[in-house]
Amino acid sequence: MNVATVELADVARNDEGFFLDPSQWSDAMVPALAAQEGISYLTDRHWQVIRFMRSEYLEKGTGPTVRVLGKASGVSIKELYELFPKGPAKVAARIAGIPKPRGCI
Amino acid sequence: MSDQKHVLILGGGTGGTITANRLRRMLPRSTDITVVDGNDDHMYQPGLLFVPFGLTQAEELVRSRGDQLHAGIRYLQATVEGVDLGANVVHFEGGTSEQYDVLVIATGAVLMPSETEGLAGPGWGENIFTFYSLDGARALAPALANFTAGKIVVNVVDMPIKCPVAPLEFCFLADWFFREKGVRDDVTLTYVTPLDGAFTKPVASRRLGELLAQKDIEVVTEFNTGTVDATEGKLVSYDGREVPFDLGVVVPLHGGADFIGRSPGLGDELNFIPTDPHTLQSKAAPNVFAIGDAAGLPASKAGSVTHFEGEVLTENIRRFLEGESLDASYDGHANCFIETGFGKAVLIDFNYDTEPLPGHFPGRVGLPLLKESHLNHLGKLMFQWFYWHALLPGHSIPGIASDMPTAGKHKVPAGTH
Numbered sequence: 001m002n003v004a005t006v007e008l009a010d011v012a013r014n015d016e017g018f019f020l021d022p023s024q025w026s027d028a029m030v031p032a033l034a035a036q037e038g039i040s041y042l043t044d045r046h047w048q049v050i051r052f053m054r055s056e057y058l059e060k061g062t063g064p065t066v067r068v069l070g071k072a073s074g075v076s077i078k079e080l081y082e083l084f085p086k087g088p089a090k091v092a093a094r095i096a097g098i099p100k101p102r103g104c105i
Numbered sequence: 106m107s108d109q110k111h112v113l114i115l116g117g118g119t120g121g122t123i124t125a126n127r128l129r130r131m132l133p134r135s136t137d138i139t140v141v142d143g144n145d146d147h148m149y150q151p152g153l154l155f156v157p158f159g160l161t162q163a164e165e166l167v168r169s170r171g172d173q174l175h176a177g178i179r180y181l182q183a184t185v186e187g188v189d190l191g192a193n194v195v196h197f198e199g200g201t202s203e204q205y206d207v208l209v210i211a212t213g214a215v216l217m218p219s220e221t222e223g224l225a226g227p228g229w230g231e232n233i234f235t236f237y238s239l240d241g242a243r244a245l246a247p248a249l250a251n252f253t254a255g256k257i258v259v260n261v262v263d264m265p266i267k268c269p270v271a272p273l274e275f276c277f278l279a280d281w282f283f284r285e286k287g288v289r290d291d292v293t294l295t296y297v298t299p300l301d302g303a304f305t306k307p308v309a310s311r312r313l314g315e316l317l318a319q320k321d322i323e324v325v326t327e328f329n330t331g332t333v334d335a336t337e338g339k340l341v342s343y344d345g346r347e348v349p350f351d352l353g354v355v356v357p358l359h360g361g362a363d364f365i366g367r368s369p370g371l372g373d374e375l376n377f378i379p380t381d382p383h384t385l386q387s388k389a390a391p392n393v394f395a396i397g398d399a400a401g402l403p404a405s406k407a408g409s410v411t412h413f414e415g416e417v418l419t420e421n422i423r424r425f426l427e428g429e430s431l432d433a434s435y436d437g438h439a440n441c442f443i444e445t446g447f448g449k450a451v452l453i454d455f456n457y458d459t460e461p462l463p464g465h466f467p468g469r470v471g472l473p474l475l476k477e478s479h480l481n482h483l484g485k486l487m488f489q490w491f492y493w494h495a496l497l498p499g500h501s502i503p504g505i506a507s508d509m510p511t512a513g514k515h516k517v518p519a520g521t522h
Binding site for chain 2: 060062065066067068071072077078080081085086087102
């Protein structure tokens, strides 16, 4: 199967809405995923966070926590909450098609 | 290259001491071992929990770092300025330096209260305390002793923290403490956590959540503390929620040691060391290893983790020095006694892949897992003796290996039986 052809409706997600297979994600899915989180308009700042989530996951095997996002994404924690009011780490992880950030054990 | 090798260990706490003592037995005398720390106070950190309740005196928790190291290990009291990975040199304040063949980072985690707005302000030591430092735990004791009515909030600002169950234990002991004083009805206890439950792993989270409910401890979840307002007496989250308190017990943000931030290429955003989760070799350089709280691993920052890592780390350092491949592998094994008050405790045991399960430890006959018992409380008390006399010298505890045991565990979810 060619993963590039996967439609959002066919993506396997867990009961919390996180992708089971992050390779099924594509840029094209982002507007629809954001809409499911109540975000109707995506700014460059949203995209900056989503791309950072994605690259952190691919590099480290887990998405960043809010605190790491605030330190390393170039977007302050205050602004992160303005962009993703329902919780930046989890919401941006769902939109970026990566598993729930472990954060913490 | 000469036969004279130098293993330099930064940090003389649990991880550095275990590593040095084990390596001294394993490596030839021609290999020098040095342990460096900025002071000579080795603290038994699990004991901090008991200090605010008057169950332990702070002074009883501290011993000399140098005295825990075996003969043939050099102890150097110095403050690290930075690591030069390219030159294999550590620089110290005052201009001295040390060359190394192998470097072990065992400098633990530090508290960073100033990272949270208001936390290190005027209320610190007045109506806001922590029990995660010796001074903090000591200052909290009279505040609790004099507290007879009002709201106590226990808040974890963000993960990772040392011993993620300690704030829960604090809640359980506070419940016991105020019941003993006969004022529990006038004291509300609230546990405020950034997690979506009492703990990070589902089965244990459910069991611990039930215990909190039984003991009448309220839980506020997914709360990311933005501001601690001492004057108004409230925590404010980044998404605008507020939790009022009369006495705030806060676990501040944790990070790695400062020198890691000053050493290019060594640490991550939080000054922890990116480390291979199985070999414990750092990602910064092949001759740099990390152990314990300093390592950026998906494992708890806890003494048991450090103890189990010690076996794997020292074997891999021996292999590295002899030019062999690093095939000793750590599985993320952790266990801890969770003090629940009234002379009881819960024991949990888990690793990277297997969450804490009910059953018995370490085999079918043993201490009950995920269940309150007096035996577990005795285990927790005995552990302090083991720490100084078996764990730090680098001996294995009989019957408890670095690999997680499975024989006595029930694979069914805790909620179904």
